[in-house]
Amino acid sequence: MNSKITLYAMLLFSATLFSQTNFINSGDTWKYLDDGSDQGLTWDDTGFNDASWVSGASELGYGDGGEATVVSYGPSSSNKYPTTYFRKSFNVADHTLYNDLVLEAIRDDGMVVYVNGLEVWKDNMPASFDYTTYASATVGGSDETTWLSTTIGSNLVTGTNVVAVEIHQRSGSSSDISFDFKLTAYAAIPTAITRGPYLQKGNSNSVTIKWRTNTSTESIINYGTTLGVLSSTVSENTLKTQHELLIPGLTADTKYYYEITDTDGVYVTESSDMYMKSSPNVGDQQFVRAWILGDAGTANQDQRDVRDQYYNYVATAGVSPNQTDMILFLGDNAYNDGTDSEYQAAVFDVYGDMLKKSVAWSTLGNHDGHSATSSTQTGPYYDIFSFPTAAECGGTSSGTEAYYSYDYANIHFIVLESHQLYNDTTQMAWCLSDIQATTQDWIVAIFHHPPYTKGSHNSDSETQLVAMRNNFLSILEDNGVDLVLSGHSHSYERSYFINGHYGTSNTFNSGTHTVGANGDLSGKADTGDGAYTKTDTDTEGAVYITAGSSGKISGGSLNHNAMYASINELGSCILEIENDGGTGQNLTVKFLNDSGAISDYFTINKTGFVLAVDDEVINDKSVSIYPVPASMQLNIKLNTNETIENVMIYNIIGALVQESKEVSIDVSKLSPGKYMVGVRTNKNQHYKSIIIQ
């Protein structure tokens, strides 16, 4: 809505400043053809002879009762003509006065618009169509009278011009169609933003910024670490309305303010609350806050209430106020079908203030999947978001945006696709490889369909939920996952500190499936229960959260045995990781409801964040190899009464690169890297790892 207001304000402004002419107005008379015929490919041309067509004033259509001209749908009310054609001619005295055209239309249901024979606007229609093709979706309610608009570069000519429009029914039995139209030509329409900006694919040295404009223009971002001094620029000169720019060369963990401009000037000005913050260096231990939104996309007041409570929370937070390092969308971000317009209403119009300064990540929900397909990575979800496919943000290359991973500070995030790929062995293989490659202190997994829930969905019986539990949980748990976030059920459910439960709710055993002395308690650090704990030796245990109530609540039995808390409240989750005052860290998750109360919280305390113990200490002590790292000379010392027979040095792939019988070896010719030294004595074979600098 904000973007529309902005657009209209700009149009109003332009009317006084820029030359403009209204060539077609609402209520104008149009030629039309309503006989169900196939008009082929030339009916939209300027020279097409439409003398036999009849005329009528707009609004044209049938079925709603308010039409100025009622057109025919043919002889059968249950098999109405799919396509009705409209044409209108108008004269332009001097086409050089105009550079931009603003087209506005009421259409019910699908529409294709041509200006002088060129297709310039298609709405609610499939990519390929003919006169038998029906519209892609039903237009109903207020959408039937909503003026849609688009801006195009002018292709007017001096003399006669023609706008041709074909309106497509939704189905043969659909009750109505509607059509009205306006065309205004401008000398130049000022650029205005209609979506975003929003941040994607952040890492320690780059961030991607995306946005949408009302007219095709260049993509230019000025940025800098100080407001008023945005001295760095990234640009792309191709004219477009969908913009995506990667900002490279950033310093890790640094805030950069930015503005958006084109060759006519800045149209999104810098401000203290519009910035991109590069990720910390991978592995750094520091405070991190993530805002978690599940099934948020209702675009209603409930969603806004949940949002506002978080905004208030983060603005007044005792620790690191106004810091939101990332937004995690758990899927079903825009009801009911995840269409582009639904995303506008439920994501960009609601969270715009946060999206312009915090990188957003998401997993695909089933409602997003109504209009998006993971098998082709097509549809609004995949168009709107840009996720790493080649480990651009850490992790392992997945080759797809459907599932991916990234690192932020010392946290490894694994995002899985549970809607269509829940049984996909390729995703499983990737997941295993990815989690077994990370060296991060914390591991968080995200997918839409929860492995444990008794909310508005049931993890005991529903296909995707059972499959995710059976296919992925052992991979995650065996490799040290700490937290698993899902949505789908429209409530908040939070598990005990558990491990190894892959059955139904009634097979959960708090005695065997919870971890540690207090795994079957609340995990509240400020109570006698205490925080859940993980150490370098006790590495098991994870908390599972189903948090799908950021836009609506749907109840359910809410009695899953693995859950410590099951709450039918609107809200969002806040993940915070901070130092525990010693050498470890606390991971705390809070459920913030729509009244601003923390309805549940827990903490996992993790210690053992130490660098690798010296190989000498933990490995074979009977032989010493020094110095490590070495550059010139490597010395072998046996600590027993053994005698060296042979020393072999292998490179990282196991190839023998040097052999000696000496206790002091010249390694100056070896390339820098990791090596393994094999020492054969008269009694034993010893292996040690070394580094050559």
Next chain:
Amino acid sequence: MTFKFVKNIIVLTGFLLISSVLYAHGDLLIRIQEKTTEISKKPTDANLYYERGFLYQQHLEYQNAISDFNKSISLGNHSKLLFFRMAETYYKNNNYEYALDKITSCIAIDAVDVKSLKLRAQILFKLKRYQETMFAYTYVIENTKDIRPEDIIEYSNIVLTIDSLDYKGALKAIEVGLDKLGANTVTFQLKKIEYLKKSNQVDEVVDQYNMLIKSNSRNEFWYYEKGKYLIEVKRYSQANIAIQQSRLAVNILTSKFKNTQAIKKLQRQLNELEKQLNYE
């Protein structure tokens, strides 16, 4: 008192049973009921039957889905999406001839939609019309902008189904994936190893493991896999080196990783491999 207690238990059990049925399939059943109510108010609305049919399909009630789709057609809905969903439903219900008929109708409306063309290729494969499958799938692979790893893997599987010894063709498909999606895409690297093993290209398998070892900072699992394979192909001394490298890679892990179940299992597996080596 006892009777009352038993009665309460029965009532409670009944309630739980009803609850479990009510929520057994999440909100799909509720949405189907809502759609049925809508249909009762607008019984000639073709879209409503389509929409309920899609809900039935998601609920795995394929016959009901097809029935609704046919009703939607009879009321004038001839959209591409309807035919696609029908084809998809027949396909899921293993009724491939019907599925082919419907996807053909769908493609007649939009001949370049890769999603439809991919489903057609999958249907043709089920019908064992392999040459047509290859032709169709090749088109999909070549023309899908955002191809995903699963498509390439499926394509390579089809190559091998048609000719179980055509590993050259299957590997070629994998190379296409690596070319399109990036040389480090782990899924393809794993599949490549699998095909190289099955076609007995031992040196190439070792090279492939080495590539994975070099491209990962943690590589204890890759060393293990390499060692296991080298034992299988009787390259025992090389296997021993790989096993030792895996052990050293484990040793330099921080304790929190070293104590995960996965690493503990790996250490047991390394012990087993060493036992095998000692027998050789």
